[in-house]
Structures are given as structure tokens and as C-alpha cells.
Amino acid sequence: SGWMVESTFKKWFEHFCTYAKPSKAAPALLIMDNHESHLSIDFIDMASKNGVILLTIPPHTSxxxxxxxxxxxxxxxxxxxxxxxxxxxxxxxxxxxxxxxxxxxxxxxxxxxxxxxxxxxxxxxxxxxxxxxx
Structure with a gap:
């Protein structure tokens, strides 16, 4: 579709975790917008399990x-x-x-x-x- 969707974002996040190698002992900060593809419970759980701290910013403030x-x-x-x-x-x-x-x-x-x-x-x-x- 040309737009970010949850399944594509999940693949990107898996790639991010593979190469950034975050962990609970050495967490990574991920700054992102509040796009609907970023807000699933599955993604938030994946981030927590992988030691990724999520920081979302309000719309129109980047x-x-x-x-x-x-x-x-x-x-x-x-x-x-x-x-x-x-x-x-x-x-x-x-x-x-x-x-x-x-x-x-x-x-x-x-x-x-x-x-x-x-x-x-x-x-x-x-x-x-x-x-x-x-």
C-alpha cells in the first residue's frame, strides 16, 4: 500500500533487535511517533522482552x-x-x-x-x- 502497517513494522523491529542487540542489561531507547502501526500490544510486549525502552512523541511535534x-x-x-x-x-x-x-x-x-x-x-x-x- 505504500503505508506502514503493523506486520511490516514488526519485521522492521525484529531487524532492529537483531542488529542493535538491546537487552534488559543494556537497553536501547527507541523514539517514534504515535502511528497506529506502532501501538499494538504485541509490539509493546516484544519491546519490553527485548530491553527496548519506547518513547513516543505527540503528533505534529517532530x-x-x-x-x-x-x-x-x-x-x-x-x-x-x-x-x-x-x-x-x-x-x-x-x-x-x-x-x-x-x-x-x-x-x-x-x-x-x-x-x-x-x-x-x-x-x-x-x-x-x-x-x-x-
Whole structure:
């Protein structure tokens, strides 16, 4: 259907557990929205059994509460626009093609997705597993 459904989400969560390897001794924090595919009792039980702490955020608040939305995606958009502007200045009269986008977006992504930006997103959003006192 192109939409997330409970069965697909369950498969994704199994994949997540396989590779993140959460446990009761070393839990993982999973931040997600309140989409109906995330709210089944089976999923909540699976998360609890696998040592996954679930944190859901209210609808229409991801721009303020999701760490990557706060500290990475916004800067990425700004850097991407600067990289496009720079490309256009250095290639007068040309239009950006699909073949140019990988390099342009890669340059923007490397500037936006720094460890410092990622960590600051947790503090800015009020979700800071690395510093619970914040």
C-alpha cells in the first residue's frame, strides 16, 4: 500500500533487535511517533522482552522533539541550499542534474551530520540519554 502497517513494522523491529542487540542489561531507547502501526500490544510486549525502552512523541511535534529533526535535518537543508548556490555560481548557465545531486548532497550531509550536531539534538529536544540530569 505504500503505508506502514503493523506486520511490516514488526519485521522492521525484529531487524532492529537483531542488529542493535538491546537487552534488559543494556537497553536501547527507541523514539517514534504515535502511528497506529506502532501501538499494538504485541509490539509493546516484544519491546519490553527485548530491553527496548519506547518513547513516543505527540503528533505534529517532530520538528521540536525528534533529535535529528532538531539538529541535523534543519542544518542539512541550509547546507544543501548553500551547496546548490555555490554549484550554480561555479557552473554559470547550467542546471543541476540528477547526476550532480549525489556530490552536492554528500557535501551538505557531511557538514550537517557531525557527532556534535547529533548529540546536541538530544539536548535541544529534551531527550538526553547521555546526560539524564538535563
Amino acid at each position: 520538528h521540536k522533539l525528534q533529535p535529528l529533526d532538531v539538529s541535523v535535518y534543519g542544518p542539512f537543508k541550509r547546507h544543501f541550499n548553500r551547496e546548490i548556490d555555490s554549484w550554480l555560481v561555479s557552473h554559470p548557465g547550467k542546471t543541476v542534474s540528477i547526476y550532480d545531486l549525489a556530490e552536492i548532497s554528500g557535501q551538505a550531509w557531511s557538514k550537517a551530520s557531525t557527532p556534535a550536531n547529533i548529540l546536541s539534538g538530544f539536548s535541544s529536544s529534551g531527550i538526553n540519554p547521555f546526560r539524564p540530569d538535563k
